[in-house]
Amino acid sequence: MSAETVSAAAVQEALRATGVKLPPEVLEPYVQGYFADRQRYLDIIALHPPPLYVLQTRILEQRCRQFREAFRKVLPEAAFYFAVKSNNYPEVSRIVLENGFGLDVSSGSELQMALYLQARDIIFSGPGKTGEELRQAALNADRTMVLMDSFHELDRLQDAASSVGRQVRAGIRVAIDPTGLWRKFGISLDDLPAFRQKALSCDCIDLQGIQFHSSWNLGPERQVGFIEKLGRALSAMPADFLHNLRFIDIGGGYWPSQGEWMQAAGTPAGMVRRAMDAPVNSAFAHYWNPAQPLEVFAERLAAAIKSHIFPVTDCRICLEPGRWICNDSMQLLLSVVDIKAADLAITDAGTNAVGWERFEVDYFPVLNLSRPGMLETPCTLFGSLCTPHDVWGYSYWGTGLAEGDILLIPMQGAYTYSLRQDFIKPLPRVVTV
Numbered sequence: 356m357s358a359e360t361v362s363a364a365a366v367q368e369a370l371r372a373t374g375v376k377l378p379p380e381v382l383e384p385y386v387q388g389y390f391a392d393r394q395r396y397l398d399i400i401a402l403h404p405p406p407l408y409v410l411q412t413r414i415l416e417q418r419c420r421q422f423r424e425a426f427r428k429v430l431p432e433a434a435f436y437f438a439v440k441s442n443n444y445p446e447v448s449r450i451v452l453e454n455g456f457g458l459d460v461s462s463g464s465e466l467q468m469a470l471y472l473q474a475r476d477i478i479f480s481g482p483g484k485t486g487e488e489l490r491q492a493a494l495n496a497d498r499t500m501v502l503m504d505s506f507h508e509l510d511r512l513q514d515a516a517s518s519v520g521r522q523v524r525a526g527i528r529v530a531i532d533p534t535g536l537w538r539k540f541g542i543s544l545d546d547l548p549a550f551r552q553k554a555l556s557c558d559c560i561d562l563q564g565i566q567f568h569s570s571w572n573l574g575p576e577r578q579v580g581f582i583e584k585l586g587r588a589l590s591a592m593p594a595d596f597l598h599n600l601r602f603i604d605i606g607g608g609y610w611p612s613q614g615e616w617m618q619a620a621g622t623p624a625g626m627v628r629r630a631m632d633a634p635v636n637s638a639f640a641h642y643w644n645p646a647q648p649l650e651v652f653a654e655r656l657a658a659a660i661k662s663h664i665f666p667v668t669d670c671r672i673c674l675e676p677g678r679w680i681c682n683d684s685m686q687l688l689l690s691v692v693d694i695k696a697a698d699l700a701i702t703d704a705g706t707n708a709v710g711w712e713r714f715e716v717d718y719f720p721v722l723n724l725s726r727p728g729m730l731e732t733p734c735t736l737f738g739s740l741c742t743p744h745d746v747w748g749y750s751y752w753g754t755g756l757a758e759g760d761i762l763l764i765p766m767q768g769a770y771t772y773s774l775r776q777d778f779i780k781p782l783p784r785v786v787t788v
């Protein structure tokens with residue numbers, strides 16, 4: 356539907372799409388679980404004043420193990436690369452490296468960090484790599500596989516590799532959808548034969564693989580659909596190309612199994628109301644997009660690969676998870692600075708700690724660790740930035756709220772720390788436990 360053709364009926368329909376309520380039986384075990392660990396968090400605060408990001412090594416290690424086990428069970432040769440962009444705190448990368456992952460980097464600075472951490476297996480993907488970034492990748496070609504994004508990048512990688520006298524292992528990203536915003540990434544599947552032909556004329560490039568990625572998958576359907584398409588496109592490729600293909604990288608995009616938790620503003624109805632400047636969010640209205648367990652992703656993706664890829668080419672499957680690995684491993688700890696009304700409080704940190712107005716659309720329970728209790732109370736919790744959009748939530752869990760109380764906002768490990776902004780308030784420090 357184009358912008359001009361949005362009808363009143365479509366708006367009416369969107370207003371009816373209020374979404375599924377987040378069931379208490381999904382939410383409350385999480386709240387209980389974090390309250391059960393309350394003393395552990397309060398002990399950290401006793402040593403390190405808030406605000407803090409708390410990185411929990413044990414959770415990160417457990418997620419690495421579970422991810423590897425789920426996919427190795429169905430794809431024994433699979434290789435795993437952590438998408439550094441999802442959380443670029445170096446200790447996160449160091450821990451995932453120790454737990455059998457390589458690193459997926461998307462910039463020169465992420466590459467430098469991976470090299471500093473002595474990662475031996477790095478993939479460098481992403482659009483618009485600069486000449487200097489390609490040169491750095493070529494200089495470290497023994498440890499770095501470049502996933503090219505365009506025909507032009509093939510030329511530039513050839514030049515960069517030739518200028519430093521190296522042979523570079525490379526793959527090409529293919530677009531999952533050659534229309535709309537996602538055409539930004541990679542080349543069209545239709546252009547694969549021409550790309551391969553051109554790569555044959557580049558003496559410093561060893562084209563070994565293909566990558567695709569789609570984001571934000573609550574279930575495996577979209578990835579499965581693209582694997583079918585890819586299989587069809589590959590079956591039309593020359594036999595020697597298929598014989599020499601070493602890997603297919605199926606990207607990341609696995610949603611954590613608790614699903615997506617939203618404020619009303621995150622639902623279609625809420626988006627329309629918000630656009631019309633109507634009141635949207637309220638204390639008890641939490642919504643839910645359920646997600647499939649990781650094991651379902653693993654089984655369905657492996658089945659699709661066995662049906663559509665392996666009959667054509669027997670190559671290694673690589674995966675690049677980010678969010679699924681780090682989401683639950685980092686929590687935010689804040690303190691209450693000012694209670695301006697029974698239903699309005701201000702905290703010491705601002706949402707510059709997560710870099711975007713996340714909590715206007717995403718719901719995460721805010722737990723008062725100082726007064727624990729399985730009771731959700733309406734109260735707009737603001738950060739201390741000079742903007743009204745600096746909101747943590749519209750309620751807290753606990754038996755009351757007072758100045759100095761310690762609040763926990765769980766599951767802030769993905770696309771928050773990496774997006775933090777040096778804006779007005781100092782950034783929280785990270786404590787690793």
Ligand SMILES: Cc1ncc(COP(=O)(O)O)c(C=O)c1O
Pocket residue numbers: 438440441459480481568570571606607608609675676677678679
């Ligand atoms: C190429 C690529 N791979 C992997 C990822 C990681 O995705 P996720 O964090 O959703 O698993 C991203 C995220 O944008 C990406 O662009």
